[in-house]
Amino acid sequence: MSESNRDGGGRYSPSVTDADILGILERASAPVMTATEIADELPIGRSAVRKRLVDLHERGTVERKSVGARSVVWWIVDEDDETPDFKSGFGSFAETDLEEQVEKASDEFDQGVEERQDALFGH
Structure with a gap:
């Protein structure tokens, strides 16, 4: 910065x-x-x-x-x-970073798929 x-x-x-x-x-x-x-x-x-x-x-x-x-x-x-607080139904996962971890894993997966598609199809 x-x-x-x-x-x-x-x-x-x-x-x-x-x-x-x-x-x-x-x-x-x-x-x-x-x-x-x-x-x-x-x-x-x-x-x-x-x-x-x-x-x-x-x-x-x-x-x-x-x-x-x-x-x-x-x-x-x-x-x-x-809107009701849906997080209250998360039980033992409430107040954790599970949601962020899932999103991060999803993004990493998507990036891997995109890289493989580029390699296979030359985009």
């Missing part, structure tokens, strides 16, 4: 703020976005965006839904939304 990313105390400050991420979600033409779509509009990668979205989700700012085998979509929480 450059010196311009340091705050007055010398600590690094994020080059992309939560407001930047939320702004992209607010301006989106679709009601939901993937981390990849958000990352395409920011100077940080998909993994960093996903981590920030997970943090925003834990604070109740955004909501998420798994769609398909390995895709997750995100949207800003409607303050009037009374």
Whole structure:
């Protein structure tokens, strides 16, 4: 990181703020976005965006839904939304990083598949 990313105390400050991420979600033409779509509009990668979205989700700012085998979509929480807390049904896995571990493994799997496809089909 450059010196311009340091705050007055010398600590690094994020080059992309939560407001930047939320702004992209607010301006989106679709009601939901993937981390990849958000990352395409920011100077940080998909993994960093996903981590920030997970943090925003834990604070109740955004909501998420798994769609398909390995895709997750995100949207800003409607303050009037009374969505139940599905994590309460996770039992012994509640308050663990299982969700993040599964997403990481899924991304690694997807990357491996893409690399094999490229090798086989020359894309």
